[in-house]
Amino acid sequence: MAEQAAAPLSRRWFRARRQKVAVGGAFDEVVYDPLLEKDYIQFTRICVEAKGSNPDKIRVYVQGHGYEHWVGEEVEPSHSTLYWIEWPTYLVPGEQLVARFYGMDATNELEMILEGWIYDPPLILTNINVTVVPGVV
Numbered sequence: 578m579a580e581q582a583a584a585p586l587s588r589r590w591f592r593a594r595r596q597k598v599a600v601g602g603a604f605d606e607v608v609y610d611p612l613l614e615k616d617y618i619q620f621t622r623i624c625v626e627a628k629g630s631n632p633d634k635i636r637v638y639v640q641g642h643g644y645e646h647w648v649g650e651e652v653e654p655s656h657s658t659l660y661w662i663e664w665p666t667y668l669v670p671g672e673q674l675v676a677r678f679y680g681m682d683a684t685n686e687l688e689m690i691l692e693g694w695i696y697d698p699p700l701i702l703t704n705i706n707v708t709v710v711p712g713v714v
Contacts, residue, residue: 587697591618595689599629599681606677607689613670615698623649623662624690625676631656633680637689641672656685 599605607625611618625635637649649662668674676689 588694591691591693591695593691595691597687599678599683599685599687601681601683604677604679605681605685605687606675607687608673608675609689609691610673611668611695613668613672615670616695617670617698618668618693618695620666620668620674620691620693621663622690622692623666623674623676624688625651625660625678626658626688626690627654627656627678627681627685628688629656629685630682632678632685635660635679636677637662638675638677639666639668639672640675645675659690 593609593611595607595609597605597607623637625637627635632654634650634652635654636647639646639648648666651660654660666674674689674691676687678685678687681687
């Protein structure tokens with residue numbers, strides 16, 4: 578039986594930026610919602626920044642499957658300082674990446690900067706052929 582070779586993955590580099598002015602209160606969130614259909618994203622770098630005053634902390638998580646899947650946290654960060662997560666984080670269809678800023682004032686600017694790859698699903702997983710042979714159990 579001949580083995581079927583896996584088709585190479587198709588990928589595209591991307592950069593994205595999401596900004597928001599805080600409204601104050603317990604926390605404010607900046608959301609990246611790519612509306613994926615079949616492809617998935619590998620973030621190679623996630624950056625967060627609060628401009629204005631110092632946040633109490635910043636947490637980054639993946640949402641979309643019933644709970645917050647935390648991927649990073651900075652406690653007592655300084656304002657106007659870039660904080661990076663530089664290990665791979667993935668999003669699949671139905672998920673969003675969220676940066677949660679705690680203890681911000683209503684005039685603070687919040688920012689999330691993203692870099693990574695958008696992958697098409699591998700063809701071997703989407704084009705599976707099944708052969709039924711009569712009389713074989």
